[in-house]
Amino acid sequence: MKITVHDIEFSYNGSPALQNVNTAIEKGDFVALVGPNGSGKSTLIKCLNGILKYRKGAVLIDDRPMDAFTPNELAKEMAYVPQSENKKSALHVFDVILLGRKPYIYWKPSEHDLRVTANIMKTLHLEDLAMRDVNTLSGGQQQTVYIARALAQEPDILLLDEPTANLDIKHQVEVLELLKKLANNGITVIIALHDINMAMRYATRIMMLKKGSIFASGGRETITKENIEELYDIKVHIIRDNGNIFIVPDRS
């Protein structure tokens, strides 16, 4: 699905968090939102998802204004993966993922809902964990469970707020590989990421946010020494290796 953002604005109690944000995201794009803390990455994700109501402007989903969707309809198109849940209740993995079927469930889950849940668990190799208490899983497994829960919504758009923030490097790669596969299958992935090198490696599009506005946007070529230095206000140098580039902060 295509998302078009027209000049949206948002503020928390009067202090602006997003302004003049304009962009168009195509189906199957893997968009990485990068930028310093407080630059509006999470806010943008929440506005795109209807968690926060933007004050001005419009978001179109396949040319249909977001306001025209009921919250339930929207939940069938888009799914949200929070950074991490710090208070987890005692639920087993199957119940957690089944929750993603909520937009489709009226009174009790149908046979189809159970089947979708089970199939997603199989795809993400969670089948052996089905009856495990989610609290007993490792951080990487938990994050996979939350992505599975989002996929149970059968969304066309996946919005993730720093899903790799608490993961070690191996699990970061696992999660990002999974997201890349999903994007290749036509799901639009929009992800807030702190790690620029990971963003460069996986995303098809980089969107740099600074003080609530889009500072630069485009393919991997957007990541340049100048852009990074201005975005984060820090000196960096670039290491080139086998066609890849890596950003390394300079020592002062």
Next chain:
Amino acid sequence: MPERIIAQYRNSLKRRSYFIITVSAVLLITIYIALVSGSADIGIKDLIDLLLGKGTPLTSQIVLQIRMPRITGAILGGTALAISGAVIQSLLRNPLASPFTLGISGASAFGAAFAIIVLGAGSSYAGSNDIPLVTQPYLVTGSAFVWSLGSVAVILLLSRYRGATPEIIILSGIIISSLFAAGISAMQYFADNVQLASIVFWTFGDLGRASWKDTLILVLILLPVLVYFIYQRWNYKSLNSGDDYARSLGVNVTRVRLSGMVAASLATAVVVSFYGIIAFVGLVVPHIVRRIIGSDEQFLIPAAAVFGGMFLLLADTLARTIISPVILPVGILTSFIGAPLFLFLLIRGMEKSYWT
């Protein structure tokens, strides 16, 4: 392969249903024990005679007018407190939340004291036994109910103004409780001895006050609340994973939270107004149930309903018999049982389930 996972899930549904069935069976046994315990000697034969319409007037009087209302009151009261506690814990995502988190106990005690002292519902003479009498019990109950709804209204107003986040709701509950505690102290300062005793006795949760009339009111309020909670279970499940996530699933977080709080408060306020403050049931019962079958509201709410009724009835039966012929107020006993039980759960770790 998916079949295997679905079969595992179905099994877990079955195990959890068995738990509810088991507790219901224990509840039935407890009802029987409660019917035959007491100073009057009534056995199973008398009960069967009564059922067949052959009972003596005395047994029928004791069973139908004294024991049965008390048993029904205990079950309904325990159920109301337990489901309110379970739902409020989910809505506020806080394991320490209980039906009294919103300050309902303080507000209703204040309401009772207000009726006894200011409205003159408490006698200025002692009754025939040692227990100070409240001359107009329904005035006291009504006042307790109105004041507890008032405390909920204040919290709702506050959360309209500042957002219905768990933190705002819990903090306003604490503030309101201490405000009412100050109000009670102020009134006690001006009360005479008998009024003072009436207030203190009112605050002891006691099912001896149960009568058929108030059970009817209790059922009329409790039943819709229970159905509403079960109807909302998927919304409550979503809220457990955070407000943002629930919104992304299409849940109107503010509306679900506030209406759930109102329903839980209503059920709690009726129980407290009729029977006084019965501590710990609303806090401990949901925790025990969570420990056994997990936090899935689909099972948590009905299981807490049955377990709560069973728990309070068991506690009340103990309270009637433990130092017979003296009948202890059940509120004292629930605290005595509840506190060590809660400590035990704390030591064993809170969020783990064994029967999912």
